[in-house]
Amino acid sequence: MRPMKFDFQDFLLKLKRSLGGLKLKLNSGDKTTHMTMEKRRAIAGYVFISPFLIGLIFFFLYPFLQSVIFSFNSIQIGAQGYEMTGVGFENYRRAFLVHPTFSRVLVESIIQMITDVPLIIIFSFFAANLINQKFRGRAVARAIFFLPVIMTSGIILAVENNDLLLGIMSGAIQPDTAAGAVRALELRTLLMETRMDPRFVRYIIDAVDRLYEIVKASGVQILIFLAGLQTISPSLYEASTMEGATGWENFWKITFPMISPLILVNTVYTVIYSFTNPNNPVMEIIKNTAFAESRFGFSSAIAWIYFLVILGILGILIGVISRWVFYHD
């Protein structure tokens, strides 16, 4: 197509008209149709996005930028609001060099995340595939798999944390309970007999020891995978089965590629959740520094270091996984 000449007057007129009535009807017989169509679609884009955008600016972007300023200041709260005194990078220096536990806890929670994420993704993908199949009592099975999500929120969590037995089960009170140790020991000897790499064995044992934690953390991921499995059109399976594909081939050639965008979503979700859930030790440090010790500046600095670390890790993960993601179009 020949590139159109940009007619500014005409564009303004069109802009006014489409903003006025928001009627995005196509004007047939108009020479500049192609161009205004694109413009109109862009305008529609902004209209659709603006409610979310306004909320995001008010409740995220502004507080976000405010916390950058906080992190370079020492903040005193008085009767008339707060006072800031500039301290430069002092807060950041203190986080690494003075705070007794921050660096260690940060490294520990990163290692924890790296161990957990593959287990959670594999487990939830597997579970979602299982409960997506047809069998009697499927609805009940799904509801059971969703229970942990309900149990780990708000007041129910508070009730649970106050409870001794559940506390032991979820490892919040005593990570090495007698029962857990025994179970792991038996498994360890069994696995050692098979002469596998000891590092691998340790990973498996760690996973078994924290099975409850992992199962508990996979509820949302199972649901996302399940929703994804259900948006795959059955006609794809029909066609491939007609051509003689087996279930195994269907799984790898249809299910897996179609679900791959959601593997990315779930990885991002799992990483973010494991870093920002209220029980994460770094989050506890941030909260205590801000609200128990009232050092908001210092707390903001810690939060920013933490944020940048998460950003880096997610950036790497998204970069790696995006290469394998398949989009239908």
Place this chain on the structure above:
Amino acid sequence: MRTMKLLRPSNLSRSLGGDILNLLFLILCGCLMALPLLYTIFQALKPLDEIFIFPPRFYVRNPTLDNFVQLLVMMGESWVPFSRYLFNTIFVTITGTIGHVIVASMAAFVLAKHRFPGQNLFFNIVILALMFSYHVTAIPNYLIMARLNWVDTYLALIVPYFSYPLGLFLMKQFMDQIPDSLLESARIDGASEFRIFWKIVMPSVKPAWLTLIIFIFQQLWTMQGGVYIYSEQLKTLSYAFSQILLGGAVTIARAGVSGAVGLLMMIPPIVLFIVTQSNIMETMATSGIKE
């Protein structure tokens, strides 16, 4: 229709042994997940002396409804009627959930299927928003609420949830998979953008937003919101319960009641879950995406 059912992936050739293994695995995990629920039920039915037995016991010996009766008495004594707390929670939860699903889906639709300047920047900000720890934004957030005069109103609880980033992220990933040709053909037929969004895009990602409803409902339902709300009449159920239960020294005496509260608070999300999940089943065949 019948042939389609026969050809569903679940009915493809598979060994009996594999089926049994799958079933065993499901049962194992299911038990693991159902244990806390069973325990909460037992805990709610235990009389006080059984709750503090050491070592703790899983089952209940002499089940009693005392805890529920006690809870009723406590709620009856509070000077704001119990129904008011319930109304607050239901109102906040429903408006927040509906608002979030619509606002986030609209934004996700244009992010996934339109091209306009600033699009990528916007999506990146959303991902950043997912990652940032909310404790740090708590104070600036409060200042904003104060400046908008929203402190001590429902708005302070509901509106921030409209632009909760997780929903947009989830919806965009699902909408990315809708073929452009489907939308193009609607456009050629003269459908407006909103009509395309409402009649084509939303129905084809029904599993996604039904799932999103579960998440958001779940969060709003258990939200306490004590930071922004001072008036007793506007407080949520969850907040009222936590005032009763977690008030320092009395915690131990009310351990039984807390079991009852936990059980009651869990029921609505579970019911919602079952309802939405049974809806999801129907959508698969009607999604209308054929390439």
